[in-house]
Amino acid sequence: MIDWTGQRVLITGAASGIGRALAVALGQRGAHVTAADIDADGVTETAALCGGEALVLDLADGAAGPAAVEQLVARHGRLDAVFANAGIGYTRRLLKADIDDPGLARLWEINMLGPTRLAQALVRAAEAGGWRARIVITASENSLSLPPSIQNFGNGLYAASKHGVLILAEWLATESRNAGKPLDVHVLLPGGVYTGMTAAGLGPDPARWPAEMGIIRPERAAELCLKGLDLSLFHIPTHAHLHDDMGGRYHSVGDATAALGLTNPA
Secondary structure (H helix, E strand, C coil), X not given: CCCCCCCEEEEECCCCHHHHHXXXXXXXXXXXXXXXXXXXXXXXHHHHHHCCEEEECCCCCCCHHHHHHHHHHHHHCCCCEEEECCCCCCCXXXXXXXXXXXXXXXXXXXXXXXXXXXXXXXXXXXXXXXXXXXEEEECCHHHCCCCHHHCCCCCHHHHHHHHHHHHHHHHHHHHHHXXXXXXXXXXEECCCECCHHHHHHHCCXXXXXXXXXXXXXXXXXXXXXXXXXXXXXXXXXXXXXXXXXXXXXXXXXXXXXXXXXXXXXX
16 A cells, blocks of 8 residues: 655646545645646645645646646655646537647647656656656546447547547556656546536536446545555556446457458467
């Protein structure tokens, strides 16, 4: 079990939802939390709730994440963990979406490139300072499949950003391990969690959301995330159906392999 006492932790997307729940849970475990978000009022409230500090941060600016890591290391002497939780939604039906929409650049930067930039800055700092760090990247059930409960919501481009962040996390973990870097990488895979972003798309009453989504509260997602870290898991899902939802892709590839007569070399 991880002893968070005295650890320096940065959490992005901490003004509400899973980020706020993580900040409160880690504060209760003795961590010194820096809660970061573009929402100044929300992140100030989170900092008060977790006994930490607030940092206004817009990860659409590619330089902002690395600068925040450098700033915190300079101020506190180290940074033990980053929870790269910030993310934005983007709901457009793919066949009608404007692929040249400037909002897409913001989507890629925050959801996909932001965590990668944070990991790069964190491992540089850890190597220079001689400590081991971890990064926990929030992906999504959309990273793994097309969940049946949301297939009519127009999530194609958002899902692409979350597919991207998963494979980037897998490569970050692989490269860190193979190169002996002082960085542990984990990926949180939330299913349906009641947050401001999901409520904006589905309405404010979770009782009216599709029952198969199995909506949970952010506090439960944070609890599962920290339990997953205690167990040294890379993939940390919040719902059992995430595994089942991947079955369609797995079986389709298997059926195609058989139909094409492909076999593994002896």
